[in-house]
Amino acid sequence: MGDVGIRQVALAAGVSPGTVSNVLNRPERVAAGTRERVVRAVRELGFVRHGSASTLRAGHSRIIGLSVIDIGNPFFTGVAAGAEDAAGELGHAVILGNSAGSPAKEERTLRAFAEHRVRGVLITPSGEDTRPLDGLRAYGIGVVLLDRPAYRPGQCSVSVDDVAGGRLAAGHLLGRGARRVCHVTGPAGVRRCRDRERGARLALASAGLDPRTALRTVRAPAMTARAGQEVAHGLLRSGRPPEAIFCANDMLALGVLRVLLQAGVDVPGDVALIGYDDIDFAAASAVSLSSIRQPAYRLGQIATRLLLDECADPAGHAHRQIMFQPELVVRESTG
Numbered sequence: 001m002g003d004v005g006i007r008q009v010a011l012a013a014g015v016s017p018g019t020v021s022n023v024l025n026r027p028e029r030v031a032a033g034t035r036e037r038v039v040r041a042v043r044e045l046g047f048v049r050h051g052s053a054s055t056l057r058a059g060h061s062r063i064i065g066l067s068v069i070d071i072g073n074p075f076f077t078g079v080a081a082g083a084e085d086a087a088g089e090l091g092h093a094v095i096l097g098n099s100a101g102s103p104a105k106e107e108r109t110l111r112a113f114a115e116h117r118v119r120g121v122l123i124t125p126s127g128e129d130t131r132p133l134d135g136l137r138a139y140g141i142g143v144v145l146l147d148r149p150a151y152r153p154g155q156c157s158v159s160v161d162d163v164a165g166g167r168l169a170a171g172h173l174l175g176r177g178a179r180r181v182c183h184v185t186g187p188a189g190v191r192r193c194r195d196r197e198r199g200a201r202l203a204l205a206s207a208g209l210d211p212r213t214a215l216r217t218v219r220a221p222a223m224t225a226r227a228g229q230e231v232a233h234g235l236l237r238s239g240r241p242p243e244a245i246f247c248a249n250d251m252l253a254l255g256v257l258r259v260l261l262q263a264g265v266d267v268p269g270d271v272a273l274i275g276y277d278d279i280d281f282a283a284a285s286a287v288s289l290s291s292i293r294q295p296a297y298r299l300g301q302i303a304t305r306l307l308l309d310e311c312a313d314p315a316g317h318a319h320r321q322i323m324f325q326p327e328l329v330v331r332e333s334t335g
Contacts (some may be wrong), residue, residue: 065113082300165326166199178244228255288331
């Protein structure tokens with residue numbers, strides 16, 4: 001609608017056209033109360049600015065790219081909701097890419113983000129090496145690691161202490177009497193899987209047990225409910241199901257739970273079971289699932305705010321590595 005549209009919005013909000021322009025282009029510079037009046041006027045008047053023109057002027061769009069490793073996992077739905085809400089507060093939108101754990105697919109997604117001149121990128125990396133992400137900054141695109149700590153300087157990250165989470169899960173199983181724990185986890189190349197396993201080993205060692213004999217690790221090809229079912233069938237075929245199972249995420253745990261119940265196994269009487277993430281389905285399953293809670297919404301929200309802070313002032317921005325602590329949620333599956 002151009003300048004006339006901006007003047008109409010300014011009149012309705014009781015501010016200057018320059019303030020409207022700031023809300024549309026640099027919302028972080030406008031007081032929250034004023035920003036809300038302008039946003040309300042924009043909505044009531046149905047104002048739509050010419051996005052392509054503003055992108056050409058600014059050199060970037062008002063879009064944030066979010067790349068996750070498994071959009072089928074409801075945990076990442078919570079992360080995306082937090083990112084979208086935080087971005088919307090500052091006049092940005094979020095577009096989603098799913099790498100499915102494939103570095104090649106992730107590379108294509110990041111290339112598409114760069115071609116669309118996104119303002120910044122939130123990413124759960126599919127691999128260990130984050131150096132390729134440095135190339136995005138050559139395009140003026142900020143980057144924040146999500147659900148993964150930054151191990152190199154010059155990067156922001158928002159994550160959860162997965163070692164502490166693994167220790168909480170295994171410690172809980174030991175606390176209810178287990179002396180041997182089966183850890184159902186994902187591919188060894190996924191850092192969060194390794195960290196959760198490391199935490200479980202620390203819990204066993206602290207209890208005076210030898211992790212080499214007290215912890216049995218079973219790797220699933222993917223962290224999905226179907227993979228969990230396949231693992232559970234294998235455990236039952238072995239003829240000696242474990243007394244306690246710690247799954248590296250809730251999707252694996254829900255798959256394991258389904259097979260155990262179908263086979264007539266008493267959970268938690270015969271086998272205690274705990275997952276990780278505390279997705280909504282955990283509380284709603286046939287036997288409600290104990291889990292390690294990660295603040296998915298907060299992860300997305302805080303990561304987005306960090307990213308937009310960096311984009312607003314790249315020179316003055318101080319990179320931060322924020323790590324939340326996980327929380328044990330006890331339900332029926334561990335009694």
